[in-house]
Amino acid sequence: MNHRLLSRFATPMVLAASLAFALSAGAQSSADKATARRLANDGIELFQKGQVAEALDKLERAEQLFDAPVHLVYIARCQVKLGKLVEAAESYRKLVNSSLPAGAPQVFRDAMTEGQTELAELEPKIPMLTIDVVPSVQGVTLKIDGESVSSAALGVERPTNPGRHNVDLTAPGYRTARSSVDVRIGGKQQLRLELERGSELAAAGADAAVAPGATGLRAADPGSPASRTDSGAPAAAGASTAPQRLAIHVGLRLLGAAPGGRVVKGDGVEQPMSDRLKTGAGGELLLGLAIPLGKLRVTPLLSVEQLSFQPGSYYQQPVSNIVPGGLPTSGGQTDLVVTPSMRSFGFGGAVEFGARSAGSFGGFAEVVFQPAHQLTIEGTIKQGLAECTYKETYGGSGGRLGVGGIYSLSRIFRLTAQLGIGMGTFSSRTLKVGGCPRLLAKDIDSFASDDKASHSVISFGVGGEARFGL
Numbered sequence: 262m263n264h265r266l267l268s269r270f271a272t273p274m275v276l277a278a279s280l281a282f283a284l285s286a287g288a289q290s291s292a293d294k295a296t297a298r299r300l301a302n303d304g305i306e307l308f309q310k311g312q313v314a315e316a317l318d319k320l321e322r323a324e325q326l327f328d329a330p331v332h333l334v335y336i337a338r339c340q341v342k343l344g345k346l347v348e349a350a351e352s353y354r355k356l357v358n359s360s361l362p363a364g365a366p367q368v369f370r371d372a373m374t375e376g377q378t379e380l381a382e383l384e385p386k387i388p389m390l391t392i393d394v395v396p397s398v399q400g401v402t403l404k405i406d407g408e409s410v411s412s413a414a415l416g417v418e419r420p421t422n423p424g425r426h427n428v429d430l431t432a433p434g435y436r437t438a439r440s441s442v443d444v445r446i447g448g449k450q451q452l453r454l455e456l457e458r459g460s461e462l463a464a465a466g467a468d469a470a471v472a473p474g475a476t477g478l479r480a481a482d483p484g485s486p487a488s489r490t491d492s493g494a495p496a497a498a499g500a501s502t503a504p505q506r507l508a509i510h511v512g513l514r515l516l517g518a519a520p521g522g523r524v525v526k527g528d529g530v531e532q533p534m535s536d537r538l539k540t541g542a543g544g545e546l547l548l549g550l551a552i553p554l555g556k557l558r559v560t561p562l563l564s565v566e567q568l569s570f571q572p573g574s575y576y577q578q579p580v581s582n583i584v585p586g587g588l589p590t591s592g593g594q595t596d597l598v599v600t601p602s603m604r605s606f607g608f609g610g611a612v613e614f615g616a617r618s619a620g621s622f623g624g625f626a627e628v629v630f631q632p633a634h635q636l637t638i639e640g641t642i643k644q645g646l647a648e649c650t651y652k653e654t655y656g657g658s659g660g661r662l663g664v665g666g667i668y669s670l671s672r673i674f675r676l677t678a679q680l681g682i683g684m685g686t687f688s689s690r691t692l693k694v695g696g697c698p699r700l701l702a703k704d705i706d707s708f709a710s711d712d713k714a715s716h717s718v719i720s721f722g723v724g725g726e727a728r729f730g731l
Contacts (some may be wrong), residue, residue, distance in 0.1 A: 297323045300320070300326070301329070308339060316339050330356055330372035334375060388420070390450050391417065393416055395453065428441070508729055510549040511729075513546055514679065515722060519540050519719045520534040543566065549561055566607070598643070604635050612627075616667040627664075638651075640652075648696075650693070650695055657689065678722070686713050
């Protein structure tokens with residue numbers, strides 16, 4: 262059996278015997294020796310049963326009574342299993358840097374050998390966190406998870422245990438900057454905190470002077486660490502985030518769209534929407550007010566959307582099939598050239614989470630009602646030198662549901678990706694053809710208000726948003 266297996270799976274009786282040998286050489290009282298031996302034996306048994314926290318407590322108390330390599334190697338192993346990688350590395354270093362007396366038992370020598378191997382395996386897994394502060398000021402007080410950390414750690418890589426950590430930064434004359442960062446095994450992450458000028462009370466360092474949302478970093482959220490190396494996985498639910506303040510929300514998206522459903526011709530006949538329209542593209546402008554509600558933000562929105570489509574096969578048939586009453590054909594080839602477009606004005610809201618810090622991710626869901634929803638197919642009819650105007654308009658209402666992701670570039674600017682599905686009904690249709698007396702005896706101006714059919718538009722959008730705090 263190799264040394265590593267011997268140390269990991271040796272029976273408590275063998276370890277206890279080795280401890281007894283070492284303890285007999287010490288200066289501790291007989292009661293201390295017996296207590297250390299019993300604690301170590303119990304701790305190793307608990308570790309082998311998977312009761313790691315209880316094992317660590319026993320082994321640390323045994324080590325306080327007597328310094329032994331077996332104590333340290335098992336303490337380090339417990340700390341690794343509990344996610345305390347920084348503490349585990351220090352325990353291993355204490356072990357490998359210690360010296361053994363002559364005649365020390367083999368299990369102690371095995372513990373030192375295994376400690377060296379396990380330390381080499383552990384060190385690349387320890388995350389490094391760099392905390393930068395802007396602007397650079399004097400008198401900075403830094404706390405990580407409520408514990409004071411020397412300001413000398415700012416701007417340099419600091420070994421940090423994996424998991425979610427809350428960071429607080431204060432400086433005279435500035436508001437407290439608060440954020441959270443998700444640190445991952447083996448990663449190198451950066452957290453940038455921006456200090457803002459505060460009141461006299463804030464200058465005195467009082468947290469009570471921190472206005473709601475007055476954080477140096479506007480965002481840090483589950484699944485979106487304030488690091489540059491987040492894999493996109495959400496952070497643990499319930500992690501605290503920095504308070505936010507009201508903000509003006511401005512967004513612009515570039516959209517791709519595919520139509521579905523049906524429309525109704527003037528004669529009451531339904532046709533697939535895809536006959537009228539092919540895929541299209543366009544954009545959407547969003548204006549709103551971002552309101553913080555705990556870990557979420559709710560944003561009432563106004564939406565203006567414009568989409569342009571390629572005409573479908575319906576507009577490639579003879580014009581006489583499209584225009585009521587037909588057109589004379591004696592003048593030669595008759596061509597219809599149109600450009601379909603869809604315009605919508607709506608209001609609604611979005612609920613979002615995450616993306617509260619530079620480099621972090623988040624998500625959102627939104628709903629938009631579109632009381633003003635219009636499809637226009639506009640163009641010209643040409644026959645020789647004669648030309649008419651053609652305009653077909655569908656009016657109605659609709660709405661859209663959407664979900665998406667957010668990547669925060671800074672406390673102000675974010676990138677977004679959105680997938681949405683819009684549903685609507687056109688309740689009116691008009692057709693106007695005119696301006697060409699050489700082709701038509703009189704202009705065509707038809708109106709139908711009772712023909713209805715449901716349609717849909719699936720859209721995918723990418724864009725950017727800006728938020729300006731109030």
